[in-house]
Amino acid sequence: MSNNQDVDMGEDIKFDEDLRELSIAEQQRAMAADTAESKNDTLDVSKLNYGFNLILNNSANSTIKGQFIKPYNFFRQLDRHNTAHSFTTAQYRRAWRYAVDSKEEKFTVNQIVNTNPGLDSVGVNAIFTQQFRELRQALDGREVLTAESRARRLHTNVIAGIRRAHQDGLNGRHGRMMSQLKRIEKKWGFRSDTLNLPQPPPKKKRKNKKARARGE
Incomplete structure (x- = not known):
């Protein structure tokens, strides 16, 4: 089986439905x-x-x-x-x-x-x-990308989206996009300097029932 699988688009990063017109x-x-x-x-x-x-x-x-x-x-x-x-x-x-x-x-x-x-x-x-x-003839004169090229573009867009989400304080979106980035990189073998990417804040641990009952 090839790597030519469906790329996880996630809910935050999408491509335009209309293909870019070429010069x-x-x-x-x-x-x-x-x-x-x-x-x-x-x-x-x-x-x-x-x-x-x-x-x-x-x-x-x-x-x-x-x-x-x-x-x-x-x-x-x-x-x-x-x-x-x-x-x-x-x-x-x-x-x-x-x-x-x-x-x-x-x-x-x-x-x-x-x-x-x-x-x-x-x-x-x-x-x-x-x-x-x-x-x-809808594809004539329009940009058509291979699956790998689409995945690379998505990879770049997700990284940019992570930085924007961090700047805007959108923690939920930030976390989802980090997960999306990991899935893309695992599927396609891409690499990014994730250590230099802003990390989402850690999720708050949910209190168990006994702790809630004690008012902790």
Whole structure:
């Protein structure tokens, strides 16, 4: 089993649902990297396990994009359900397009019909086709990270969050994030100078029943 497991996001540090848009230069580098990765890539993305909700519950009245799982959650779930693989960014992109294509017949056009009263079926289909194409191409020009890169970014963000929580006196959050940091480092083998990180205050020991009865 590879290290490509779901990264514990915790309740305090999260990634944005929308992927960062790349600059033109970054897009060119990403395309070159994907092309290089794909040369010897034999992974058949149709054989991967997509045993998670691609179409979101209670989303029938949303846009086509709104009905589908968000990219970042897609990456996490793909990792979680295919632990034998450590996906490249090119493989994530191919798996995304395959997953979108596989659900083409499952999308509803309720939102299109409701927001365009009087539109005939030709018009509805035209809007659906456009929205579907945009969803299929949602990763184009966007930053896609491998599982390890996401974990490294999360590791950095958690350390920064620990310092902020300490400065703001948020002891509960501070303690949770220290625990999150330890889990990330144990899973991925990352290291940080935890001795130089501010430590949360020790938890107060709960008095036992006899001590409470004596008023201690």
